Amino acid sequence: MNIEKAINKLKEKGYKRTKQRERILEIFSEQDQGYIPAKTILKEIQKDFPGVSYDTIYRNLYLLAEEQVLESTELDGEKHFRFHCDTHGHHHHFICTGCGKTKAVEFCPMDKIAQSLDGYAVDDHKFEIYGKCPGCL
Amino acid sequence: MNIEKAINKLKEKGYKRTKQRERILEIFSEQDQGYIPAKTILKEIQKDFPGVSYDTIYRNLYLLAEEQVLESTELDGEKHFRFHCDTHGHHHHFICTGCGKTKAVEFCPMDKIAQSLDGYAVDDHKFEIYGKCPGCL
DNA sequence: TATCTAATCGTAACCATTACAATTACATCT
DNA sequence: AGATGTAATTGTAATGGTTACGATTAGATA
Numbered sequence: 001m002n003i004e005k006a007i008n009k010l011k012e013k014g015y016k017r018t019k020q021r022e023r024i025l026e027i028f029s030e031q032d033q034g035y036i037p038a039k040t041i042l043k044e045i046q047k048d049f050p051g052v053s054y055d056t057i058y059r060n061l062y063l064l065a066e067e068q069v070l071e072s073t074e075l076d077g078e079k080h081f082r083f084h085c086d087t088h089g090h091h092h093h094f095i096c097t098g099c100g101k102t103k104a105v106e107f108c109p110m111d112k113i114a115q116s117l118d119g120y121a122v123d124d125h126k127f128e129i130y131g132k133c134p135g136c137l
Numbered sequence: 138m139n140i141e142k143a144i145n146k147l148k149e150k151g152y153k154r155t156k157q158r159e160r161i162l163e164i165f166s167e168q169d170q171g172y173i174p175a176k177t178i179l180k181e182i183q184k185d186f187p188g189v190s191y192d193t194i195y196r197n198l199y200l201l202a203e204e205q206v207l208e209s210t211e212l213d214g215e216k217h218f219r220f221h222c223d224t225h226g227h228h229h230h231f232i233c234t235g236c237g238k239t240k241a242v243e244f245c246p247m248d249k250i251a252q253s254l255d256g257y258a259v260d261d262h263k264f265e266i267y268g269k270c271p272g273c274l
Numbered sequence: 275t276a277t278c279t280a281a282t283c284g285t286a287a288c289c290a291t292t293a294c295a296a297t298t299a300c301a302t303c304t
Numbered sequence: 305a306g307a308t309g310t311a312a313t314t315g316t317a318a319t320g321g322t323t324a325c326g327a328t329t330a331g332a333t334a
Contacts, residue, residue, distance in 0.1 A: 016280055016331045039321080053283050058322070060281095074211060077291085078321070094254060105253060109246035109264060116242060117231060122268040127246060131259040153300050153311055176290075190314050195291070197312090214322085215290070 003029055006069045015063070023048055024060050028070065028083050034101035035073060035080035073128065094129040098136030105129065140166055143206045152200070160185055161197050165207065165220050171238035172210060172217035210265065231266040235273030242266065 003025045007017050015021075027044050028036070042057045061081050064070040071084045075095070085091070085104065094103040110125055140162045144154050164181050165173070179194045198218050201207040208221045212232070222228070222241065231240040247262055 014280080018281060018331070020282075037321095049282095051283060053285085054322075055284090055324080056282055074214065077211070077214065094257060094259075096257075097260065103254070103257065105250050107246060107250050107253070109244060109249075110266070112246075112249075113242050113244050113266075116244070117240070117266070117268075119271045119274075120231060120233075120240065120268055121274055122231075122266055123234065124267040125265065126267075127264045128262065129247070129250075129254070129259055130261040130263075131254075131257055134256045137256075137258055151311080155300075155312060157313075174290095186313095188314065190316085191291075192293080192315090193313055 006064070006067075009067060009069065010063075013067070020045065020049055020052060020056055021060050024057075024064070025069075028081070034099065035075065035082045035095065036100070037075075037078045037080050039078065041081070073126075092127040092129070094131065094133075096133035096136055097130050098132050101133055101135075103133065143201070146204060146206065147200075150204070157182065157186055157189060157193055158197050161194075161201070162206075165218070171236065172212065172219045172232065173237070174212075174215045174217050176215065178218070210263075229264040229266070231268065231270075233270035233273055234267050235269050238270055238272075240270065 003022065006025055007022065010021075011017065023045050024041060027041060038057060038061060041061065042052070042054070045052050045057065061070065061072070061079070065072045065081065068084050068086075070081045072079055072081045073095075074080070080100075082102065088104070088106070090108055092105045092108065094105055096102070105127075109127055110122070114122075140159065143162055144159065147158075148154065160182050161178060164178060175194060175198060178198065179189070179191070182189050182194065198207065198209070198216070202209045202218065205221050205223075207218045209216055209218045210232075211217070217237075219239065225241070225243070227245055229242045229245065231242055233239070242264075246264055247259070251259075
């Protein structure tokens with residue numbers, strides 16, 4: 001997902017192109033190796049837009065996640081975001097607790113357990129693996 | 138895991154038996170169907186110990202989790218706890234977003250993906266399924 | 275350019291969690 | 305039972321991420 005594509009996706013829904021929003025997308029495209037905490041996004045944007053507010057950061061991150069441009073997870077009580085991986089199908093992530101970088105894991109356990117949840121309505125699931133990547137070992 | 142067993146486990150490590158700690162364990166044994174938020178534990182204990190402090194609740198919950206008496210997870214940015222399931226082997230949970238009750242899922246995806254993480258050190262993993270249980274549907 | 279509305283800013287509130295000094299309670303030993 | 309050592313609790317405040325909102329600004333469209 002490149003920036004223009006994302007901006008256009010928003011445009012179609014009536015959302016405007018703003019410098020701040022563009023910058024947020026830039027940050028993710030510059031470093032799309034792993035999940036980034038909201039705090040880090042804020043700090044990064046402040047370099048260009050010193051007066052940027054929390055409202056702007058969170059509103060945009062949540063909007064982008066809503067629109068499937070980003071995907072999010074919660075690590076250590078902080079919300080983290082990364083570009084949504086739409087290059088391949090549904091999958092999960094190994095997340096390095098050292099550097100935050102992720103590695104795709106092309107396996108979804110849901111296929112294996114569907115029948116064991118008869119009578120239950122499954123809305124969502126989370127499968128994440130935590131550890132150290134080769135670079136951090 | 139009954140209360141006495143848990144208390145003894147702590148005793149062996151030099152931790153003392155206190156009324157508050159006992160009450161915490163009681164609460165979990167009274168309602169061991171699902172994850173309980175820390176906030177709820179606090180409220181419940183306050184009925185018996187009006188002056189109980191945050192420190193006491195969190196210290197005990199974390200201690201009990203550390204000692205494998207409880208297990209914990211984070212839902213909606215809040216820490217939740219439940220009795221540790223030691224009656225059967227390693228497994229995961231379906232968690233009802235309506236009532237919080239859980240259902241054990243006897244399948245761990247880690248077995249299937251071990252080989253795909255060569256060179257990575259896996260420390261932990263999380264697999265949770267969210268939805269509505271039959272009772273909440 | 276006028277207008278409409280989304281978006282941002284500045285700031286404060288919110289809320290779960292964490293921290294800590296002072297006090298109290300538990301367990302053990304004599 | 306009383307003294308002692310240490311864990312545990314209390315009371316309260318700080319922390320930190322997130323959320324909220326009125327006032328202002330800036331895209332987009334005609």
